[in-house]
Amino acid sequence: MTQTGNIILDVVIIVIKIVIVLGVNLTIVAYLTLAERRVSAFMQDRLGPNRVGPAGLLQPIADGIKFFTKEEIIPAQSSKLIYLMAPSFVLFPAFLTYAVIPVGPTFSAWGYSFQMEIANLNIGILYILALTSFVVYGVVLAGWSSNSKYPLIGGLRSAAQMISYELPLGLSIIGVLMIVGSLRLSEIVNFQTHLLWGFLPRWNVVLQPLGFLIFLIAAFAESNRLPFDMAEAEPELVGGYHTEYGSMKFASFMLGEYAGMITSAALMTTLFFGGWDFPWVNESALGVWGILLAVIAFSLKTGFFLFLYLWVRWTLPRFRYDQLMRLGWKILLPLALVNIVVTAIVMAFLA
Amino acid sequence: MEKSFDALIDKEQFEFEYNPIEEKMLLNFGPSHPATHGTLRLVMELDGEVVVKVSPELGYLHHGFEKLGEHRTYNQVVTITDRMNYVSPLNNNFSYILAVEKLFGIEVSERVQYFRMILAELSRIGDHLVCMGTQGVDLGAYTPFLYLWKEREKIYYLFEIISGTRLTVSYARIGGVPRDRDEIPPIFFRQLDDYLENFGATLAEVDRLLTRNKIWLNRTKDVGVISKEDVFQYGLTGPVMRASGVEWDIRVAEPYSLYETVDFEIPVGDAGDVYDRYLVRMEEMRQSIKIIRQALEKMPPGEMNVDSDTKVMLPKKEAVYNSIEGLIHQFEIIMTNRGPRTGKGEAYVPTESPNGELSFYVISNGGNGPYRFRVRPPSFYNYQILPKILEGRLLSDTVAIMSSLNIVAGEMDR
Numbered sequence: 142m143t144q145t146g147n148i149i150l151d152v153v154i155i156v157i158k159i160v161i162v163l164g165v166n167l168t169i170v171a172y173l174t175l176a177e178r179r180v181s182a183f184m185q186d187r188l189g190p191n192r193v194g195p196a197g198l199l200q201p202i203a204d205g206i207k208f209f210t211k212e213e214i215i216p217a218q219s220s221k222l223i224y225l226m227a228p229s230f231v232l233f234p235a236f237l238t239y240a241v242i243p244v245g246p247t248f249s250a251w252g253y254s255f256q257m258e259i260a261n262l263n264i265g266i267l268y269i270l271a272l273t274s275f276v277v278y279g280v281v282l283a284g285w286s287s288n289s290k291y292p293l294i295g296g297l298r299s300a301a302q303m304i305s306y307e308l309p310l311g312l313s314i315i316g317v318l319m320i321v322g323s324l325r326l327s328e329i330v331n332f333q334t335h336l337l338w339g340f341l342p343r344w345n346v347v348l349q350p351l352g353f354l355i356f357l358i359a360a361f362a363e364s365n366r367l368p369f370d371m372a373e374a375e376p377e378l379v380g381g382y383h384t385e386y387g388s389m390k391f392a393s394f395m396l397g398e399y400a401g402m403i404t405s406a407a408l409m410t411t412l413f414f415g416g417w418d419f420p421w422v423n424e425s426a427l428g429v430w431g432i433l434l435a436v437i438a439f440s441l442k443t444g445f446f447l448f449l450y451l452w453v454r455w456t457l458p459r460f461r462y463d464q465l466m467r468l469g470w471k472i473l474l475p476l477a478l479v480n481i482v483v484t485a486i487v488m489a490f491l492a
Numbered sequence: 493m494e495k496s497f498d499a500l501i502d503k504e505q506f507e508f509e510y511n512p513i514e515e516k517m518l519l520n521f522g523p524s525h526p527a528t529h530g531t532l533r534l535v536m537e538l539d540g541e542v543v544v545k546v547s548p549e550l551g552y553l554h555h556g557f558e559k560l561g562e563h564r565t566y567n568q569v570v571t572i573t574d575r576m577n578y579v580s581p582l583n584n585n586f587s588y589i590l591a592v593e594k595l596f597g598i599e600v601s602e603r604v605q606y607f608r609m610i611l612a613e614l615s616r617i618g619d620h621l622v623c624m625g626t627q628g629v630d631l632g633a634y635t636p637f638l639y640l641w642k643e644r645e646k647i648y649y650l651f652e653i654i655s656g657t658r659l660t661v662s663y664a665r666i667g668g669v670p671r672d673r674d675e676i677p678p679i680f681f682r683q684l685d686d687y688l689e690n691f692g693a694t695l696a697e698v699d700r701l702l703t704r705n706k707i708w709l710n711r712t713k714d715v716g717v718i719s720k721e722d723v724f725q726y727g728l729t730g731p732v733m734r735a736s737g738v739e740w741d742i743r744v745a746e747p748y749s750l751y752e753t754v755d756f757e758i759p760v761g762d763a764g765d766v767y768d769r770y771l772v773r774m775e776e777m778r779q780s781i782k783i784i785r786q787a788l789e790k791m792p793p794g795e796m797n798v799d800s801d802t803k804v805m806l807p808k809k810e811a812v813y814n815s816i817e818g819l820i821h822q823f824e825i826i827m828t829n830r831g832p833r834t835g836k837g838e839a840y841v842p843t844e845s846p847n848g849e850l851s852f853y854v855i856s857n858g859g860n861g862p863y864r865f866r867v868r869p870p871s872f873y874n875y876q877i878l879p880k881i882l883e884g885r886l887l888s889d890t891v892a893i894m895s896s897l898n899i900v901a902g903e904m905d906r
Contacts, residue, residue: 185638290519294541294887367632368707376527376630376891458707459632461888462541 158259162239170399171201173447177399180451204392211388216287219385223286228386228393230279234272235400241265242407243327245417245435246425257417257432258327265326266318269408270311273363276401277303280365280382283394287385295381298371298462302362305469310359312477316352316484317345317412330416334424342420346413351480353413355473360405362469365398366450368457371465406446407439414442516544519887523552527630527891530901534878534890541886546879550872553901558865565831565861566592567665573852574660576867577903580619580846582611582651584903585664587843588865590748591852592666595839596832600798604668605750606791607676610684611654611663612749613780613787617691618647619846619898620731620773627770627895628702631711636698643694646687653680666804666832668797676796681788688781695777703774712767716881716893719764726877729870730848732897735772736764742844754786766896804832831860847871847898871897871904 175190175197182189191197215221245257262268277300284296318324321332329345337343346353362369373381383394410416417424417435424431460468521527521534531552537545557576561569573584586608593600625640648658654676655661663669702708718728723736733740741758743751759775761768800807806825811818824830834856842851848870857863874897881893 181634185635186642187638290517298541370632376632377888379526455635456701457633458628458702458705458711459888460707461711462886464707464710 154255155259159240162259163236166236166239166400166403169403170396171205173399173402174204174395175200176447177451177454180448181455184452184455208389208392213389214387216289216385218288220286220288223282224385225390227279227283227286228390228397230282231276231397232279232393232400234275235397235404238269238272238404239407241268241326242404242411243330243416244439245432246331247327248425248428248432256327257435261325261327264324266314266324266329266412269404270307270314273401273404274303274307276363276397279394279397283386284382287382289385291378291380292382292384295371295373295378295384298378299365299382302365302369302371302465302469305466306359306362306473309355309469309473309477310363312474312481313352313355313359314412315477315481316349319481319484319488320345320348326411326416330411330418333415334418336421342415342418344413344415344418344420349413349480349484351476352484353409355477355480356413357409358468358473360409361450361453362465364401364405364450366402367454368459369465370459371462402447402450403443406443406450409446410439410442416442515539521890527894528901529626529895530899532875532894532899532901532904536887536890538887541888543882543885543887543890546882548875548878550875551905553905555902555906557906558867561862561865563861567831569862569865570664571660571662574662575902576869576906577619577845577847577850577871577900578659579622579900580615581659581661582615582663583619583843583845583850585662586612586749587841587845587850588852588854589664589666590841590843591839591854591865592862594841595837595854595856596666596804596834598667598798598802598804600668601795602750602792603794604796606787607669607796608664609749609751609754609787610784610791611651613783614647614650614684616846617777617780618644620777621647623846623895623898624698624770624773627766627892630891630895631708633702633708636701639694639697639701643691646683650680650683650687653677653683665797667802668805684784684788688784691781692778695774699774703771709767711888711892712770712896713765714763715766715885715889716896717763717765718877718881722877722880723764726880727873728848728877729873730844730846731769731772731776732874732877733848734759735761735768737762742842742849746842748841748843751783753790754783756783756786766892769896829860833858833860842868845870847900847903848874850903867903867906869903869906871899871901875899875904 178200179189179191179197181187189197190200193199193203215224240259241262243256243258243261247254247256249255280299280303281296284292284294284299287293317329321329323329323332333342333344335343337347341347365371365373370381373383375381378384383391386394415438417439419434419438422431422434424435427434517538519536519538521536523531523533533549533552535547535549536543555575557572561572564572570585570588573588574581576584621640621644625637625644628634628637628640651661651663652658655663655670718732718736720736720738722728723733723738728736729740737760739758739760742748743756744758756779757775759772759779761772797805799805800811800821803821803824807818807821812822813819825832836856836858838853838855840851840853842849844850849868850870851868853866853868854862855864878894878897878899882890885893
């Protein structure tokens with residue numbers, strides 16, 4: 142993927158990238174759990190965890206130790222193999238999706254050309270959609286293999302919900318793909334670095350506001366969080382699909398959920414908010430500083446969407462199952478189709 | 493899968509014709525479940541997500557309070573009443589003590605009556621805060637719950653000032669209030685004024701978060717509808733009854749404790765659904781604030797408790813320390829096998845507790861404690877309608893309906 146012409150060097154560079162991306166993201170996931178508790182505490186006039194380390198900053202580590210040292214309980218009547226496999230179905234796809242998300246422009250140094258993503262796939266978006274829909278298997282299998290009633294209901298709800306919201310999620314992106322003409326994420330971002338009428342950043346949210354709205358709602362639903370947390374719905378289903386899970390297996394579900402949040406926040410940034418683009422600045426011309434600026438811009442945008450996730454979760458009540466389905470099939474799906482048709486018509490006129 | 497779990501449920505008892513071939517699921521909802529907020533148990537037959545049949549089972553929090561009371565003196569029973577509706581213990585205290593005072597034929601001072609009114613209304617607000625807060629949690633709105641909880645915390649602080657305890661206040665004695673205390677600590681009134689000032693802001697905040705929230709409306713409108721006929725058929729009382737359009741409040745209809753001297757409105761709904769019950773409770777809190785303000789104005793200065801010559805109240809401390817009559821009087825009240833007595837008789841005073849009509853039927857046999865007393869717990873009656881309004885609804889509606897009925901297991905099972 143990199144153009145050094147030296148296979149060993151290429152592999153080394155890719156391995157370094159993988160280590161950095163995984164390390165950074167695992168840290169963010171860990172601190173996102175802390176952020177969730179601190180942000181919710183802030184919204185609810187509480188303090189939140191502030192005892193472990195300065196301002197509670199070591200709390201995720203304490204949580205990790207707690208999860209690893211907890212007793213491993215496997216229900217006697219569960220299907221053990223599937224029961225043990227299910228958490229990884231949720232955890233790994235969420236981390237794999239980071240491979241194709243560009244966090245900065247391609248830059249050249251020491252005679253090499255570096256890309257700011259692990260893999261610059263020509264089917265980037267399809268890769269992400271394919272992997273995120275894998276998560277539903279984890280949830281359904283967890284619910285089913287626990288051999289308990291509340292998890293079963295949770296798993297079934299989740300299956301229906303995720304399948305219903307995959308459609309609007311996928312369709313809402315099509316408008317963007319039609320405009321950009323590529324599935325490659327780096328090209329989608331490059332397209333957005335230009336200006337519209339000389340002053341407005343040509344971000345896809347300007348060109349596709351409806352598409353973004355549908356994508357936002359569908360992504361929230363995909364993440365299985367309030368107001369769409371049918372699968373967990375604590376007061377109704379005790380704990381939903383992970384009722385019977387404990388120790389690190391439970392933590393895997395949680396990590397998967399937070400990793401999924403980061404994926405969709407990064408995806409929203411990349412697809413609709415210009416990715417690493419800092420408007421009115423040509424990052425490629427600034428050398429290393431440009432890269433730094435791009436990474437900061439990307440992080441800030443992604444951070445905003447992560448905050449939005451927390452904000453919404455602690456503000457809104459939960460949907461009911463049938464209302465959720467109605468929203469997905471009767472409102473979002475037709476709207477997404479209308480969005481595609483309108484985009485096509487406008488493009489045909491402009492062409 | 494089905495066999496192992498269902499073997500634990502005695503199917504005969506629930507009149508189900510359980511048939512796995514029909515693909516219906518028997519779900520055990522409670523007694524330990526996040527939405528029951530106590531120990532209620534429902535056994536539900538589910539067809540997918542739809543609740544086909546419900547059988548509530550009572551008694552998981554049965555303490556035998558009525559039996560316990562038979563071995564206690566009149567004043568000691570007050571501590572038992574605390575534990576019935578543990579969300580608003582003062583209403584229970586006053587309801588019980590009103591019946592006992594009627595039995596003894598004692599007229600308490602206006603000051604005490606207004607003071608009781610203030611405390612009872614504070615307690616009512618506390619109960620509604622908990623009810624609405626937990627309803628929010630059940631429907632996924634966690635933040636309003638904590639806003640309301642914070643207000644309740646302030647009420648507990650007020651209770652702590654006057655009684656020394658937060659939850660089990662036991663703040664009622666025959667003829668007045670515990671302790672020889674004519675002066676209510678002034679900090680109580682200062683804090684209360686502060687509370688009345690700032691309470692509206694929290695309600696407005698919850699209003700903004702929930703009342704016109706589209707998701708909240710979807711979840712609560714037309715859910716768990718109780719018709720007027722059902723209200724009378726099932727003997728429902730309190731906010732549940734008023735939300736169905738029945739304008740009846742014991743504080744107005746059969747006033748006790750000088751409620752006839754204060755001016756307030758009875759909030760009434762019309763649809764009888766979860767949303768109307770929520771609105772009625774919201775409005776009742778505002779009316780309670782109004783009542784407290786009036787009671788504060790009308791509360792006369794002077795002696796609190798009835799005179800100790802009536803032989804029900806402890807004598808003044810000077811009398812106990814300085815005269816033999818006073819000392820004997822003190823012993824007569826507090827020693828085992830002593831305490832205030834009255835002749836044979838029965839008494840019943842209906843009172844409006846936060847959940848509905850709460851009252852104690854106290855029978856005296858001439859002893860120093862009740863021969864028998866019987867509680868009319870509003871939760872018990874309100875719970876009976878649950879299967880009727882639940883059947884045919886979705887599983888998610890179960891939690892909305894249950895929390896809107898505000899069932900307190902301690903009161904229901906007694």
